[in-house]
Amino acid sequence: MMLHETNLKSTFHAKLDRDIGGASDIARIARADSEPRQPHVAFFIRALDGGGAQRDAILLANSLSETGMKVSILTLVPEGRLRRLVTDGVAIHHVPAKRLATAVSALSNAIRQLRPTELLSSEAAANLAAFAAVRLLASKIRPRLVLREVTAPSIAKRLDPYFQNRLAFRLAAYVYSRADRVLTLTDGARRDLISNFGVPAERITVMRSNAVIDPQTVERLALTEATDETREKGLLVAIGRLSPEKDHLTLIEAFALLSARVPAHLVIVGEGPMRPALEDAIARLGLKDSVTLAGATNDPFEWLLKAEVLVSSSKFEGLGNVLIEALACGTAVVSTDCPYGPREVLEDGRLGRLVPVGNSKALSEAIEQALITPTDRPLLKLAAERHTARQAARCLIANLQLG
Numbered sequence: 001m002m003l004h005e006t007n008l009k010s011t012f013h014a015k016l017d018r019d020i021g022g023a024s025d026i027a028r029i030a031r032a033d034s035e036p037r038q039p040h041v042a043f044f045i046r047a048l049d050g051g052g053a054q055r056d057a058i059l060l061a062n063s064l065s066e067t068g069m070k071v072s073i074l075t076l077v078p079e080g081r082l083r084r085l086v087t088d089g090v091a092i093h094h095v096p097a098k099r100l101a102t103a104v105s106a107l108s109n110a111i112r113q114l115r116p117t118e119l120l121s122s123e124a125a126a127n128l129a130a131f132a133a134v135r136l137l138a139s140k141i142r143p144r145l146v147l148r149e150v151t152a153p154s155i156a157k158r159l160d161p162y163f164q165n166r167l168a169f170r171l172a173a174y175v176y177s178r179a180d181r182v183l184t185l186t187d188g189a190r191r192d193l194i195s196n197f198g199v200p201a202e203r204i205t206v207m208r209s210n211a212v213i214d215p216q217t218v219e220r221l222a223l224t225e226a227t228d229e230t231r232e233k234g235l236l237v238a239i240g241r242l243s244p245e246k247d248h249l250t251l252i253e254a255f256a257l258l259s260a261r262v263p264a265h266l267v268i269v270g271e272g273p274m275r276p277a278l279e280d281a282i283a284r285l286g287l288k289d290s291v292t293l294a295g296a297t298n299d300p301f302e303w304l305l306k307a308e309v310l311v312s313s314s315k316f317e318g319l320g321n322v323l324i325e326a327l328a329c330g331t332a333v334v335s336t337d338c339p340y341g342p343r344e345v346l347e348d349g350r351l352g353r354l355v356p357v358g359n360s361k362a363l364s365e366a367i368e369q370a371l372i373t374p375t376d377r378p379l380l381k382l383a384a385e386r387h388t389a390r391q392a393a394r395c396l397i398a399n400l401q402l403g
Helices: 005-020 023-033 052-066 104-114 124-135 153-159 163-178 187-197 215-223 248-259 275-284 300-304 321-328 341-345 360-372 377-387 389-400
Strands: 040-047 070-077 090-094 118-122 144-149 181-184 204-206 235-239 265-269 291-295 309-312 332-336 353-355
Touching: 040 052, 040 104, 040 124, 052 070, 052 090, 052 118, 052 389, 070 104, 104 124, 118 124, 124 144, 124 163, 144 163, 153 163, 153 187, 163 187, 181 187, 181 389, 187 204, 187 341, 215 300, 235 248, 235 300, 248 265, 248 275, 248 360, 265 300, 275 291, 300 321, 309 321, 309 360, 321 332, 321 341, 321 377, 332 360, 353 360, 377 389
Parallel strands: 040 070, 040 118, 070 090, 118 144, 144 181, 181 204, 235 265, 235 309, 265 291, 309 332, 332 353
Antiparallel strands: none
């Protein structure tokens, strides 16, 4: 369904007047709007469960709250494994809807009640719902809408593992062009939105920092000395959802080539629909004794601190948080040069090896070189410091001129 601003206004103005409560409430709101307002940042997160985009948003919310700013999280699913990350200073508000497709009205009502000055959303489907919910509000009470694009839009439009995101990207050109601000994690995603979705360049800002490393992990890593001696010789680790876009099949083929030359062990950490296919590939290539599917984890650093090399074989990424987590541990990195994050995170190969997507031979050779080449661990750790949650919050405050 196409969203047209004129249709939205004409359809919902009558309902809006009823919800506000008449002339007296309209006058009260008008007086309130004439007074200076302190920033109140609301994050719309579909569920307190999920992957990097949800975790990043929560860590960002926590760090904004640390500055004394009022911060809220609006979510359809207030319970989930990520709820434990939300600090006491961040208020959680339940949006009573089962799915994003039916959440627009409930989300709009929640925004009307909370009256945030900014509404931040991430991921295409949630961004579409946030846009529609804000457009149901009278202009005087609309928050500034800030949409985070956390992937490679043109590729995700076809290959995102979630159908609702693939569908939402069909409206991305309209929605993103009318947001107050669009934040991308990479220059590549910014160029993609401008060239392929027609989003005005002046509306898009690249966040040079992402909330990957939380304060507790910063402290933990400062107290943990992972040296060559504490790492498991020949241990390779890959961390990510077992889904097609992560291309673990190419990684397993690369490992089969590598293991014929170098003694090594590969651990793939994650869970997902590709597990049966990966198990078949491991058996077919005779790798049952040297490749382990370890399942999902809440603590990737447990693996990264003992691995010699972190390997990413993705077809596309939004940024590549696991690459940053590996750098923070001083762990060598080998990654595909996929759109758009790895080249920017690894600084054109200065911080890790980059190989073509889907090339098992090149991936195998790069891993071998990483295993035999000394790793400059202090350099890697220093590069990861710009992706702490607190640094990302400072970057967001500067970009949105909050405060």
